[in-house]
Amino acid sequence: MSTMTLTPVTRPAGGGVTALGRHSLALAQRSLIKTTRTPEALIDVTIQPVIFLLLFTYLFGGAIADGNRHAYLQFLLPGMLAQSVAMGGMALGQNLNADIEKGVFDRFRSLPISRAAPLVGAVLADVVRYLTVCVVMLGFGTIVMGFRVETGVVPTLAAVALSIAFGLCFCWISVWVGMLARSSGAVQGIMFLLVLPLSFGSDVYVRTDTLPEVVQSFVAVNPITPLVATIRGLLTGGPVAGPLTTTLIWMAGLLAVFVPLALRAYARRA
Amino acid sequence: MTTEDLVVRAEGLRKRFGKTQALDGVDLSMRRGTVLGVLGPNGAGKTTAVRVLATLLRPDSGSAFVAGVDVLRNPREVRRRVGLTGQYASVDEDLTGVQNLVLIGRLLDLSGRDARRRAGELLEWFDLTEAAQRPAKTYSGGMRRRLDLAASLVGRPEVIFLDEPTTGLDPAKREDMWGVVRTQVTSGASVLLTTQYLEEADALADEIVVVDHGRVIAHDTPDGLKRRVGGQTLRVRPSDPSRLPDVLRLLDAVAARGTSASLDEAAGSRPGAASVPVTGDEALGGLIPALRADRIEVTELALHLPSLDEVFHSLTGRRKADDLPDGTRAGDLPGPAKAEEMV
Numbered sequence: 001m002s003t004m005t006l007t008p009v010t011r012p013a014g015g016g017v018t019a020l021g022r023h024s025l026a027l028a029q030r031s032l033i034k035t036t037r038t039p040e041a042l043i044d045v046t047i048q049p050v051i052f053l054l055l056f057t058y059l060f061g062g063a064i065a066d067g068n069r070h071a072y073l074q075f076l077l078p079g080m081l082a083q084s085v086a087m088g089g090m091a092l093g094q095n096l097n098a099d100i101e102k103g104v105f106d107r108f109r110s111l112p113i114s115r116a117a118p119l120v121g122a123v124l125a126d127v128v129r130y131l132t133v134c135v136v137m138l139g140f141g142t143i144v145m146g147f148r149v150e151t152g153v154v155p156t157l158a159a160v161a162l163s164i165a166f167g168l169c170f171c172w173i174s175v176w177v178g179m180l181a182r183s184s185g186a187v188q189g190i191m192f193l194l195v196l197p198l199s200f201g202s203d204v205y206v207r208t209d210t211l212p213e214v215v216q217s218f219v220a221v222n223p224i225t226p227l228v229a230t231i232r233g234l235l236t237g238g239p240v241a242g243p244l245t246t247t248l249i250w251m252a253g254l255l256a257v258f259v260p261l262a263l264r265a266y267a268r269r270a
Numbered sequence: 271m272t273t274e275d276l277v278v279r280a281e282g283l284r285k286r287f288g289k290t291q292a293l294d295g296v297d298l299s300m301r302r303g304t305v306l307g308v309l310g311p312n313g314a315g316k317t318t319a320v321r322v323l324a325t326l327l328r329p330d331s332g333s334a335f336v337a338g339v340d341v342l343r344n345p346r347e348v349r350r351r352v353g354l355t356g357q358y359a360s361v362d363e364d365l366t367g368v369q370n371l372v373l374i375g376r377l378l379d380l381s382g383r384d385a386r387r388r389a390g391e392l393l394e395w396f397d398l399t400e401a402a403q404r405p406a407k408t409y410s411g412g413m414r415r416r417l418d419l420a421a422s423l424v425g426r427p428e429v430i431f432l433d434e435p436t437t438g439l440d441p442a443k444r445e446d447m448w449g450v451v452r453t454q455v456t457s458g459a460s461v462l463l464t465t466q467y468l469e470e471a472d473a474l475a476d477e478i479v480v481v482d483h484g485r486v487i488a489h490d491t492p493d494g495l496k497r498r499v500g501g502q503t504l505r506v507r508p509s510d511p512s513r514l515p516d517v518l519r520l521l522d523a524v525a526a527r528g529t530s531a532s533l534d535e536a537a538g539s540r541p542g543a544a545s546v547p548v549t550g551d552e553a554l555g556g557l558i559p560a561l562r563a564d565r566i567e568v569t570e571l572a573l574h575l576p577s578l579d580e581v582f583h584s585l586t587g588r589r590k591a592d593d594l595p596d597g598t599r600a601g602d603l604p605g606p607a608k609a610e611e612m613v
């Protein structure tokens with residue numbers, strides 16, 4: 001075969017961050033191709049949150065909010081948006097774990113790319129899932145269930161952007177667990193144990209002052225709590241600056257702790 | 271030979287997994303522009319050695335240089351220069367053949383256009399053009415294997431590691447693969463391949479390393495190795511078993527120096543045939559007219575390469591089969607059908 005020569009492949013200079021970005025995007029594209037091949041993998045960011053929304057509004061809404069379902073929906077939807085984005089990251093760790101089991105990552109590991117690129121790429125592709133959750137919940141809530149944004153377009157977009165950004169930080173926990181767990185089933189189990197108290201031990205469903213004191217102090221330190229407060233503020237009015245600052249600090253903290261943990265666990269996994 | 275000519279140079283590699291000493295002080299060297307065959311039974315440590323050289327695994331101790339670069343100090347630079355096809359397919363099943371190869375091209379910093387062109391070129395070369403647009407999960411085992419091999423060549427690596435590249439391929443595809451390896455070497459690459467088939471190492475390798483229990487027990491040319499093992503065996507099965515004594519007499523006449531013909535009585539072999547060690551296929555030239563002159567009709571007349579089993583027997587002084595539980599042997603070793611040249 002005459003075209004087979006050993007002319008070295010030309011590689012643009014400029015490694016470091018630009019190379020990491022370039023490779024991560026190529027790998028993110030790979031994840032997206034996989035998502036389009038298996039749309040059923042989007043159930044947890046489409047049908048599932050809608051069912052939860054319906055369930056809580058119509059089944060418990062009457063009891064919780066003294067029969068005023070609309071008032072309860074206005075209270076519930078922003079909180080569920082935050083919670084669904086956090087839950088949406090669970091699948092990521094599972095997928096990565098399965099990928100590693102299948103040997104696909106051996107190929108990536110043998111290439112001259114940054115160790116972090118396959119993980120960063122997978123995380124970037126998750127943007128699509130978080131965006132889907134936001135669009136589905138706001139769309140369904142508004143059009144079908146009568147949720148009303150009480151602020152405006154810009155705050156709404158800001159709420160969506162913040163949700164996605166939070167999801168991108170929060171999902172590194174899932175990535176880390178995905179690197180440590182022995183099977184993708186175990187990832188789901190561990191993540192569930194982690195996310196469940198975070199989502200119910202918050203004021204997503206009921207006002208904090210109705211909770212027992214022990215739970216109240218948990219709610220106070222739960223990273224979901226300031227996120228819920230910020231999104232409520234952005235969608236239905238209320239203070240934003242305070243909870244937003246706390247949320248951003250949490251996001252930075254999540255990245256600072258779980259990105260290195262995930263990368264180290266990935267490097268150790270032979 | 272200076273160390274400059276050595277494209278792979280490893281000394282004292284050790285790696286332990288729990289209680290298993292997978293590598294127990296492995297020394298390897300491969301000259302630039304050659305093929306090194308690494309032979310060994312299951313669990314010998316072949317895959318572990320390849321993964322260390324390809325920077326996927328850190329050894330507990332020892333040193334290794336690939337293309338002049340220190341594997342432990344500068345793994346990234348090593349990855350630029352090597353292509354790896356592991357023992358287990360690492361293609362992405364949800365991606366099509368084209369998408370798999372384009373992704374790797376992009377990760378090697380080819381432009382989108384170059385990556386697509388290179389993908390097309392390789393798919394054609396590996397006879398996958400028709401399946402190029404199908405997800406790899408619809409591929410047969412052999413097609414996946416070929417796609418995996420193609421993936422390791424996207425970057426035109428100067429050193430290629432192939433871990434059992436032909437396991438699971440049909441004979442025709444296996445020979446195609448041998449052609450691929452030879453072409454790579456012609457265009458300047460060096461290839462280290464592991465295999466369980468002596469026949470394959472014989473066909474491709476300039477030098478052969480035999481590994482057992484995490485140690486190198488022989489490093490030689492294929493001919494040198496065969497000489498140690500005792501060359502080839504010529505087997506004749508007369509249609510009429512009563513002619514066996516005549517066959518033995520004729521075989522003795524072509525026997526390698528210091529050997530003599532014997533009836534096949536080893537456990538597992540079908541009785542009614544006689545064999546003799548020979549030095550090469552010249553023996554056939556003498557035997558066939560002699561059989562004809564004596565009017566001996568034969569149902570089998572075959573030249574056997576020494577089997578891997580015999581290599582181990584000869585090199586370690588023990589039957590490899592003794593180490594294995596009953597019933598595992600047949601699947602682990604190439605049967606005579608694979609190791610013989612039918613005449």
Ligand SMILES: Nc1ncnc2c1ncn2[C@@H]1O[C@H](COP(=O)(O)OP(=O)(O)OP(=O)(O)O)[C@@H](O)[C@H]1O
Nearest residue numbers: 287290292310311312313314315316317318319357
């Ligand atoms: N990740 C691992 N964890 C535990 N043990 C391992 C691991 N990898 C390899 N081993 C052990 O190390 C030894 C050498 O394995 P290796 O895969 O290198 O053998 P091999 O020569 O490639 O065998 P095969 O011909 O079956 O592919 C085996 O006993 C194997 O069980």
Ligand SMILES: [Mg+2]
Nearest residue numbers: 316317318357
């Ligand atoms: Mg192996």
